[in-house]
Amino acid sequence: xxxxxxxxxxxxxxxxxxxxxxxxxxxxxxxxxxxxxxxxxxxxxxxxxxxxxxxxxxxxxxxxxxxxxxxxxxxxxxxxxxxxxxxxxxxxxxxxxxxxxxxxxxxxxxxxxxxxxxxxxxxxxxxxxxxxxxxxxxxxxxxxxxxxxxxxxxxxxxxxxxxxxxxxxxxxxxxxxxxxxxxxxxxxxxxxxxxxxxxxxxxxxxxxxxxxxxxxxxxxxxxxxxxxxxxxxxxxxxxxxxxxxxxxxxxxxxxxxxxxxxxxxxxxxxxxxxxxxxxxxxxxxxxxxxxxxxxxxxxxxxxxxxxxxxxxxxxxxxxxxxxxx
Amino acid sequence: xxxxxxxxxxxxxxxxxxxxxxxxxxxxxxxxxxxxxxxxxxxxxxxxxxxxxxxxxxxxxxxxxxxxxxxxxxxxxxxxxxxxxxxxxxxxxxxxxxxxxxxxxxxxxxxxxxxxxxxxxxxxxxxxxxxxxxxxxxxxxxxxxxxxxxxxxxxxxxxxxxxxxxxxxxxxxxxxxxxxxxxxxxxxxxxxxxxxxxxxxxxxxxxxxxxxxxxxxxxxxxxxxxxxxxxxxxxxxxxxxxxxxxxxxxxxxxxxxxxxxxxxxxxxxxxxxxxxxxxxxxxxxxxxxxxxxxxxxxxxxxxxxxxxxxxxxxxxxxxxxxxxx
Numbered sequence: 001x002x003x004x005x006x007x008x009x010x011x012x013x014x015x016x017x018x019x020x021x022x023x024x025x026x027x028x029x030x031x032x033x034x035x036x037x038x039x040x041x042x043x044x045x046x047x048x049x050x051x052x053x054x055x056x057x058x059x060x061x062x063x064x065x066x067x068x069x070x071x072x073x074x075x076x077x078x079x080x081x082x083x084x085x086x087x088x089x090x091x092x093x094x095x096x097x098x099x100x101x102x103x104x105x106x107x108x109x110x111x112x113x114x115x116x117x118x119x120x121x122x123x124x125x126x127x128x129x130x131x132x133x134x135x136x137x138x139x140x141x142x143x144x145x146x147x148x149x150x151x152x153x154x155x156x157x158x159x160x161x162x163x164x165x166x167x168x169x170x171x172x173x174x175x176x177x178x179x180x181x182x183x184x185x186x187x188x189x190x191x192x193x194x195x196x197x198x199x200x201x202x203x204x205x206x207x208x209x210x211x212x213x214x215x216x217x218x219x220x221x222x223x224x225x226x227x228x229x230x231x232x233x234x235x236x237x238x239x240x241x242x243x244x245x246x247x248x249x250x251x252x253x254x255x256x257x258x259x260x261x262x263x264x265x266x267x268x269x270x271x272x273x274x275x276x277x278x279x280x281x282x283x284x285x286x287x288x289x290x291x292x293x294x295x296x297x298x299x300x301x302x303x304x305x306x307x308x309x310x311x312x313x314x315x316x317x318x319x320x321x322x323x324x325x
Numbered sequence: 326x327x328x329x330x331x332x333x334x335x336x337x338x339x340x341x342x343x344x345x346x347x348x349x350x351x352x353x354x355x356x357x358x359x360x361x362x363x364x365x366x367x368x369x370x371x372x373x374x375x376x377x378x379x380x381x382x383x384x385x386x387x388x389x390x391x392x393x394x395x396x397x398x399x400x401x402x403x404x405x406x407x408x409x410x411x412x413x414x415x416x417x418x419x420x421x422x423x424x425x426x427x428x429x430x431x432x433x434x435x436x437x438x439x440x441x442x443x444x445x446x447x448x449x450x451x452x453x454x455x456x457x458x459x460x461x462x463x464x465x466x467x468x469x470x471x472x473x474x475x476x477x478x479x480x481x482x483x484x485x486x487x488x489x490x491x492x493x494x495x496x497x498x499x500x501x502x503x504x505x506x507x508x509x510x511x512x513x514x515x516x517x518x519x520x521x522x523x524x525x526x527x528x529x530x531x532x533x534x535x536x537x538x539x540x541x542x543x544x545x546x547x548x549x550x551x552x553x554x555x556x557x558x559x560x561x562x563x564x565x566x567x568x569x570x571x572x573x574x575x576x577x578x579x580x581x582x583x584x585x586x587x588x589x590x591x592x593x594x595x596x597x598x599x600x601x602x603x604x605x606x607x608x609x610x611x612x613x614x615x616x617x618x619x620x621x622x623x624x625x626x627x628x629x630x631x632x633x634x635x636x637x638x639x640x641x642x643x644x645x646x647x648x649x650x
Contacts, residue, residue, distance in 0.1 A: 156644025223593030223630030268548030305548030319481025
């Protein structure tokens with residue numbers, strides 16, 4: 001138990017993951033209120049929305065207005081997602097976006113084709129252009145993410161070599177350009193990870209990039225999110241993407257039963273950390289309130305658990321009180 | 326990763342936990358169909374229903390009829406719950422009930438009062454009477470369960486000593502009577518467990534009863550069910566109670582948000598075991614079908630995840646096919 005990190009950092013993705021996937025376009029005011037509530041919890045970073053093609057993703061058409069409307073809290077990073085240069089330029093032109101120099105790779109060629117209409121090798125080449133763009137814009141390199149690091153619905157199980165090959169290639173590029181990579185994320189994009197796979201891949205990429213902080217982007221698609229999160233803690237991972245209330249689930253997506261769970265749930269994993277004595281800097285009770293707000297906004301029961309049962313704080317307080325009497 | 330068990334045994338509790346907690350009384354035929362579907366999956370043991378006061382628990386008033394209606398599958402154990410001598414005598418008089426000599430204890434005095442209207446010490450004394458009853462009836466001692474082994478909503482965190490004191494007391498009784506206890510369960514009755522607490526308590530009770538097989542009865546009340554299950558696997562636990570589709574949740578129970586998740590979900594945890602290379606003897610696809618039947622019967626979305634996303638089998642098969650072409 002001694003390898004557990006002392007402190008874990010959560011980057012909240014619910015406002016982007018949760019609303020982007022919906023068919024309905026939710027009122028701007030509700031989404032602003034959710035981001036502002038999340039910023040009050042102690043979360044250090046919140047992904048607010050995407051700068052993507054409004055014709056393809058109408059739920060994210062108002063990202064500029066969303067950023068304009070949010071009352072910012074000092075110390076919180078408000079980030080955004082972009083997939084191409086046009087999106088990046090929009091993000092750059094939008095006041096209040098905390099721009100992060102992010103690189104994206106695929107561990108599966110055919111998933112890259114489906115998602116980005118290019119091969120995994122082309123994605124690597126494109127990342128060189130991103131390094132140039134970030135340099136020109138004066139943005140520091142922040143992270144690289146290897147998507148579908150565990151498995152993909154087209155190619156099946158992803159071998160570790162598909163992950164480590166990309167990481168090795170990137171290590172070479174960084175050395176050549178005398179750059180350092182602060183964070184390296186492994187993403188379980190479509191829910192194929194299991195605890196053994198987590199531990200093995202974390203160990204393998206650490207060997208290649210011992211100085212990069214390893215982060216995980218986990219989905220709870222098949223109910224292993226919590227076990228995968230804990231397995232990562234056991235090997236000292238201290239950086240996670242997650243979604244409040246488990247947002248990011250898809251009630252109508254194309255799997256065989258018509259729905260799927262979303263990202264690993266922020267407040268459930270914060271609760272896990274608290275119970276393990278790991279610092280998060282997050283006020284769990286405030287976060288539970290924010291998760292309930294998310295559920296009210298979305299308008300159907302969400303998959304988070306602690307938001308429905310409540311934390312243990314009030315029971316402990318009552319027990320202490322009773323013991324003192 | 327080497328301490329993971331080679332094989333894990335699941336005891337299904339959904340038919341009892343899931344329907345007992347509902348306000349609605351579900352048709353007998355539906356409950357029969359669910360039990361029969363579960364028996365086809367390879368599950369070795371299914372808790373069918375309770376023999377409890379029909380005035381207090383009207384959903385379980387027809388337990389005799391339920392047992393009479395089930396077409397039994399050879400090799401499957403069909404068990405039942407009882408809380409007092411009257412219930413036991415009903416179970417004993419009902420054809421088809423696989424009677425298990427079970428003892429129950431509480432690690433929290435005030436929870437015992439609430440649940441059984443007696444102290445934890447009185448529960449211990451009563452268990453002596455149960456030993457006599459089982460002996461008279463020719464039923465072998467099967468298991469002992471320590472309820473609220475991790476925490477309780479009244480007394481708060483339960484110290485390890487409250488668990489080990491009871492186990493030590495029981496070890497003394499068993500020695501005196503020259504009995505052996507095959508299985509010792511720790512139950513997280515109201516969702517207070519965390520991975521560290523699991524590991525510590527399992528180690529502590531093993532020291533006292535090295536020959537008893539340790540089992541866990543876990544709830545996913547606060548989203549830690551999967552992490553707790555995995556932590557238990559890591560210390561070699563190979564026996565779990567669980568509920569298909571996560572049945573046992575309570576949409577109207579008395580916590581601060583009006584609902585709570587149920588037992589740890591059978592098919593999600595079977596999926597976890599499969600992905601870790603652990604044998605379960607269970608056909609996951611059949612189990613997923615049974616979980617979808619449970620959801621249709623209950624009539625609202627249940628909390629299981631793999632039942633909604635599907636397993637990885639079809640993706641792997643398609644990937645193999647594509648690779649072969």
